Amino acid sequence: MIDDLQKRTSERMKKSIEALKQEFAKIRTGRAHPSLLEHVTVSYYGNPVPLSQAANVTVEDARTLAITPWERNMIGPIEKAILTSDLGLNPSTAGTVIRVPLPALTEQRRKDLIKVVRAEAENGRVAVRNIRRDSNTDLKNALKDKLISEDEVKRGEDQIQKTTDQFIKEIEGLLEAKEADLMAI
Numbered sequence: 654m655i656d657d658l659q660k661r662t663s664e665r666m667k668k669s670i671e672a673l674k675q676e677f678a679k680i681r682t683g684r685a686h687p688s689l690l691e692h693v694t695v696s697y698y699g700n701p702v703p704l705s706q707a708a709n710v711t712v713e714d715a716r717t718l719a720i721t722p723w724e725r726n727m728i729g730p731i732e733k734a735i736l737t738s739d740l741g742l743n744p745s746t747a748g749t750v751i752r753v754p755l756p757a758l759t760e761q762r763r764k765d766l767i768k769v770v771r772a773e774a775e776n777g778r779v780a781v782r783n784i785r786r787d788s789n790t791d792l793k794n795a796l797k798d799k800l801i802s803e804d805e806v807k808r809g810e811d812q813i814q815k816t817t818d819q820f821i822k823e824i825e826g827l828l829e830a831k832e833a834d835l836m837a838i
Contacts, residue, residue: 654801655792655809662788662813666781666820673777673824677831680766680773685718685755687711695734697727707731713752720744720751758835766835774828778821785817 678688687710694701695708704710704720707727713719720735722728728746735744735753744753758766792809795801801809 654795655805655812658788658791658809659812659816662784663816665784666816669777669780669784670820670823670827672780673773673827676773676776677770677827680770680831680835684715685712685753687718689740689755690718690720690735690738690753693734693738693740695727696730704731704734708751716755716757718753718755720753721749722751725749763835767832770828770831770835774824777824781817781820781824785813788813 678686679692687705690704690710693704695704697707707724708720708722708731711719711721720731722731728749728751731751732744732746735742735751742753742755744751746752789810792801792806792813796803796806
């Protein structure tokens with residue numbers, strides 16, 4: 654019973670960490686990375702699809718992304734989708750390749766992005782703590798139903814706390830890495 658609960662708790666916390674990593678990937682640093690355009694959707698014959706399903710996104714150099722559409726007639730819709738996204742990027746077309754230069758980040762923009770990163774990390778910590786609370790509630794309910802003893806509840810709570818501490822530490826490591834990445838010129 655406690656082992657199953659511990660396993661479920663750990664799996665849920667891993668999912669929270671993965672969600673945090675995805676949020677961090679959306680926040681751009683000074684370097685070009687294909688994941689910056691992951692959430693951009695393109696109108697493909699009337700259906701919205703992710704950009705990665707309509708074109709190949711590659712890194713041309715440290716500050717430029719190159720997008721090669723699968724079909725030539727998709728150049729216009731892809732350019733429009735990038736322009737209307739919340740990224741503030743200006744694509745330019747050269748034949749069949751769309752180049753997206755990333756402007757250098759100003760000091761103020763870096764500080765603003767760090768605030769956003771810290772807020773996302775805090776959301777991740779809150780999610781992990783909520784999972785801990787849910788698991789502890791499950792333990793207490795099992796005690797009320799006389800499925801486990803008080804000693805087992807205490808042991809289970811200690812295990813869950815150790816797991817929580819481990820995942821919070823992982824979030825801190827991810828936060829430090831992202832902040833260092835943002836501040837690197």
